[in-house]
Each structure stands twice: as structure tokens, then as C-alpha cells.
Amino acid sequence: MNALFPAGFRWGSATAAYQIEGAAHEDGRTPSIWDTFSRTPGKVRNGDTGDIAADHYHRMREDVALMREMRLTDYRFSVSWSRIQPTGRGPANQKGLDFYRALSDELLEAGIRPVATLYHWDLPQELETGDASGSTAAGGWPERSTAERFAEYAGLAAEALGDRIATWTTLNEPWCAAFLGYGSGVHAPGRTDDRAALRAAHHLNLAHGLAVRVLRETVPSSTELSLTLNLHAVRALSDAPEDVDAARRIDAVGNRIFLDPVFHGRLPDDLVEDTRHVTDWSFVRDGDLETISAPIDSLGINYYSPSVVAAGTSETPSPWPGAADRVRFLPAPGPRTAMDWPVDATGLHELLVRLRDELPGVPLLITENGAAYDDYADPEGRVHDPERVAYLDAHLAATHRAIADGVDVRGYFLWSLLDNFEWAYGYGKRFGIVHVDFASQRRTPKDSARWYAEVIARGGLLR
Numbered sequence: 500m501n502a503l504f505p506a507g508f509r510w511g512s513a514t515a516a517y518q519i520e521g522a523a524h525e526d527g528r529t530p531s532i533w534d535t536f537s538r539t540p541g542k543v544r545n546g547d548t549g550d551i552a553a554d555h556y557h558r559m560r561e562d563v564a565l566m567r568e569m570r571l572t573d574y575r576f577s578v579s580w581s582r583i584q585p586t587g588r589g590p591a592n593q594k595g596l597d598f599y600r601a602l603s604d605e606l607l608e609a610g611i612r613p614v615a616t617l618y619h620w621d622l623p624q625e626l627e628t629g630d631a632s633g634s635t636a637a638g639g640w641p642e643r644s645t646a647e648r649f650a651e652y653a654g655l656a657a658e659a660l661g662d663r664i665a666t667w668t669t670l671n672e673p674w675c676a677a678f679l680g681y682g683s684g685v686h687a688p689g690r691t692d693d694r695a696a697l698r699a700a701h702h703l704n705l706a707h708g709l710a711v712r713v714l715r716e717t718v719p720s721s722t723e724l725s726l727t728l729n730l731h732a733v734r735a736l737s738d739a740p741e742d743v744d745a746a747r748r749i750d751a752v753g754n755r756i757f758l759d760p761v762f763h764g765r766l767p768d769d770l771v772e773d774t775r776h777v778t779d780w781s782f783v784r785d786g787d788l789e790t791i792s793a794p795i796d797s798l799g800i801n802y803y804s805p806s807v808v809a810a811g812t813s814e815t816p817s818p819w820p821g822a823a824d825r826v827r828f829l830p831a832p833g834p835r836t837a838m839d840w841p842v843d844a845t846g847l848h849e850l851l852v853r854l855r856d857e858l859p860g861v862p863l864l865i866t867e868n869g870a871a872y873d874d875y876a877d878p879e880g881r882v883h884d885p886e887r888v889a890y891l892d893a894h895l896a897a898t899h900r901a902i903a904d905g906v907d908v909r910g911y912f913l914w915s916l917l918d919n920f921e922w923a924y925g926y927g928k929r930f931g932i933v934h935v936d937f938a939s940q941r942r943t944p945k946d947s948a949r950w951y952a953e954v955i956a957r958g959g960l961l962r
Contacts, residue, residue, distance in 0.1 A: 502899045503959035509612070509910025510955040511573035512566065512932070513867055515619040515671070517549045518919035520579065522556035526594035529585035531621035532639070532680075533922075536687035547925030553917045554940045559602050562917065565933055565942060567609040569952040574611050575866060575912045576602070577619035577671065578660075584652050587623035587645075591655040599656075603663035614912075615660065616668040616727065617653055617710060620676050620687065627688050639688060640699035640706075641681060643782070650709035654717060661718035668799060668866070669710045672729040673703035673757060678818035685818075685923055693777045693820035701783055704760050708791035715793075726761060727799030727866045730754050730854075732846030734807050736829060741810035748773055748822040749808055762858055764792035773821035797909065798858065799866030802894075803838075805846030807831045834886075837871040837928055842890055844897040851901035851908060862907045868894050869914035871921070871928040874945060882934040882945040891947060895960055913951060917942070 517533045537548040555562055566574055580587065582595035603613040626645055629637035639645060657667070670676070679686035682696035707726055714724055731753040735746040751770040759767050765788060771780055811827030813819055819826060831841035847868070854863060870890040876882050895911065902908050918931035926937055932948040935941070954960060 501957055501959045502896065502962045503957075504899065505902065506958075508958070509573045509864070509912075511571055511575055511612075511614065511910060511912035512569075512916040512951075513575035513912040513914050514555070514577070514916050514919065515616070516577045516579035516582070517552070517619070517621045518915075518921070519553040519555040519917055520582075521549065521551040521554045523548075523550045525556070526582070526598070527585055527592040528579065528582040528595060530624040531579070531581040532624055532627050532687035533621050534581075535624050535627075536689055539689065542689060543923050544925040544927050547920065547927075549920045551937075552920045553935050553937075555917070556598065558940065558942075559598075560605055561942065563602070563605045563609055563611070565944065565948075566606075566611055566916065568944075569948055570955040571611055572955070573614050573665075573910060573912065574606055574916075575614040575616065575668070577616040577621075578656055579621055580618065580652055581621060581623045583656055585623065587626040587648050587652070591659065596656075596659045599660055600663065603660060607663065612665040613663055614666040614668065615656075615664045616671050617656060618649065618669065618676075618706075619671040620680070622688075639681070639690075640676060640702050641692075641695040642698075643702055643705070646702045646706035646709055649706040650713050653710035654713045657714050657717040661722065664718070664722065666723040666725055666797075667714055667718065668725045668727050669707040669714075670703060671727045671866075672801060673700065673707070674729055674753060677703055678752075678820075682820060683816045683818040691816040693774075696818070696820055697774060697778050697780075698782050700756055701780075701787070704757060704791045705787055707761065708787075708793050711793040711795060712790070723796045725795055725797045725799050725864065727801060728754075728757050729801040729867075730758075730850055732802070732805035732850050734805055734831075734846075736807055736809035739810070742808070745808045745810050745822070745826040748826055749806065749819065752819055752821055758857070760788055760791045761795070762792065762861070764788045770821070777820050797862040797864050798854070799864045800850060800854070801867035801914075802847045802850060802865065803868065803870070804836075804840040805831055805843050805849075836886075836890070837873050838924075840870075842870070842893070844893040847894055848897040848901050851898070851906045852904060855901075855904070855906040862909045864909055865898060865911045867912060867914040869930050869932075871930045874918075874929045874934055876934060876936070876943055880943060882943055884945045884947050887932070887945070887947045888950050891951065892960060895954065896962075899960065
């Protein structure tokens, strides 16, 4: 008996611009903070950069043909701010827009819905450090002006591509952009300042709200507007009050810092109290929360593994302002991926059921879910990845259970279509269901790609 998904369920895969496009210096594109960060010694494993990545910029049609062979109904990609608006200010770069027009047209011709993310961490470098003359102020996401620039960029993208894009996602994982970029410093731009991280989180929320306003005014009314969050499935080690409080603290700065402003127009009181020693939140201005809470049509959820926490002290520097001195993370039981992340699909089910209860009426999309393993091509050129197939099967089964439990899940986007530049891990971690030989750029669908195509064809899992 098959575990079938609802009719019209969206079967997709996902990528991000800096991770796959390459062509870092072509057709008017200027550096993003990830170009700069990856060139900073010691920041990215092996000194890898996204200069070439998977060369998708030149191999886009080949990649769309692979999507068609897999029977994808949707493809989630991000547009590069530095390619569309090279300095983060001023008019659009038409050559950059032409690439995304061509990609969208190729997808539509293949019968695949284009799902575009406006921001997947590649802030134009000038918005972080200013121009070479020093005449232009900057400061990145901790500064309010960056949210205002983002709204202008959203308008440029929407005017050019709005007749092609089925779904616009404003931001991908603002938690990572704020807290890994400005808190722990393990992502671009590599700053370690808790106050800046909290300011960045608020201004990313504000950027989302301002962009929703612009998109509503620009794109057809049938267009879906969304936001993608990497919500944390947080579990306390025990029922001890101090462990339960540790989980609450992580939930506040990991989840509710975004959920509450976007869906309820408020900041969590406990978050403000937990972080009082870091900031007084005076950067939140009158009207900001109303702007941030503009209605959207769906919420995207990125999930990979759960977290187990207890009272204690976290690492320093930490991406958890207000929690680092009171919370420690413990290894979860069970098998692990090549990222050393635990494999536990029950965390996905828990998150989905929580959102059913807390956000009634909000449709959900699983916009990223997948696993890295140490894949390689055998002498016959085949790539066998049974661990990934098992991971995906378990998480799709958890999604199916959630739907049976009344959760309104509309689609699943597997991360990732291609092996790619995995941020600070460089090219050492492979998440793709298509193997990429980075020397030759040869694409080889893995066993997981064929498995996923069969799942899509039957509309569900074999059980």
C-alpha cells in the first residue's frame, strides 16, 4: 500500500545562487559578503570559493533538463542581489535579470513552477563595508538602511520577473544570516557581536515586511508570497526546571524571534528579558512590528535535525545571545550524516504539528530537507547513496503523518538538487541528489535522484 500525498502536492528541489551559479565576475556581478568571506584566510575549508561552484550560470539548461527528467513540479532557487543590483543601490543590472528571465522561461517551458528567493545570504559587499571611497555609509544587516535597500531591490526583481515567478520567498533562514553572520562569525560577514546580531535579526524581519509590501504592489494577485525559516526542534534533556528553561531560551532566540513579529506583530517578552544585558531593543521603532506582520500566503520550513539542550554554558563565541551563558547543546542519539547532524525525522513531525496549533490557517511548505554523505562515483560512473534515500524516505513519511494529523503541508523541496559550495565547508560536503564532478562539471544523478523521481511519479511512498 502506498502512502499517497494529496492531489496537487508540490514536489520540488532547491538551490541557492552563491552555492551553484559561479560566474562570480561576469556580466556586471560584483562581490557579495560571501565572496569576501571565502577569500579571507581560515574562514572556508581549503580556501574554497564560489567563483565557479557548479557553474550553473553556464549550464542552466542542462540542469533544468535534469529537473524535467525527475518530474519536479517546482524548483526553488535564489536570485543574487549582487547580480541584479551590483552595489545594493541604484538601477538594475539588465544582464543579471536576463539570466533569471531565461531560467524562469526554461522552467516554465519544462512545466516547472519557478519559486524565487530574494535573499539567501549574499548581501552586496558595499552594503556591509561601504564603497571604496568611503563616501557611502554601510554596516550590513545591523543597520536599518539595509532593510530599506532590500525593499528597493525586491521592487526591481519583481518588476522584471513578476510575470514569471509563481512564488516569491523574501528571506531564507534569517536566523543564520543574523546569528551565524554577526554572532558566532562562522558565516559571512564573520562578525562576533551579540548586539549587532540582534539588530540584524530585527532588520531582517523589517526587510521581509517592507518587501512584502512592495511585492503586493507589484506582482499579480495570484502570486504566492512566503518566508522561509530554519525553525529549531528544541528538546530539553530532562524535565528539570533548569533544562526546560534552557529549551525555552533557545526557542525564543531561535524560533519566536521571527515567528512572533511576523505572525503576531510582537516581540516575545521573554526574549526581551533574556537579552536585556545585551540590548534595550531601542532600534525597534514605532510601526516596525505592524510592517513586519503584513500577511503572507505560506511559511517555508527548513529542517535537518533536532537539538537537545540542558542548563550549562555554550561555546564562545556563540550564535545564541541571551542563552550562551545558560545553555549547552548535547549530542542527540542515533545515526549521523557527514555533517555530524543526527538523523531524526520525528523532529520534523513535531515542528509541523506545533505550527498547525500555533499558526492555524497558515499553509506550510517544507522548503529544505536533506542530508550530506560522502558520495563518490564508482568505476562504472554510478553514485549509490542508500543513506540519503533512507533519510529522505523517513522525512517524507514524517511529513505524510503530519498531513494525516491535519497539518496543511502543501509541498516538499529536497535540499539539494546539485552538489555545491557548502558555505564554510567549501566543497567537502555533498548534499545533492545529482553528483557534480567539480573538475569537469559533469552531472551524474545519484540513486536518490532516481528514487525521488519514482516517488513523484507515484505521488507518494511505498509502504
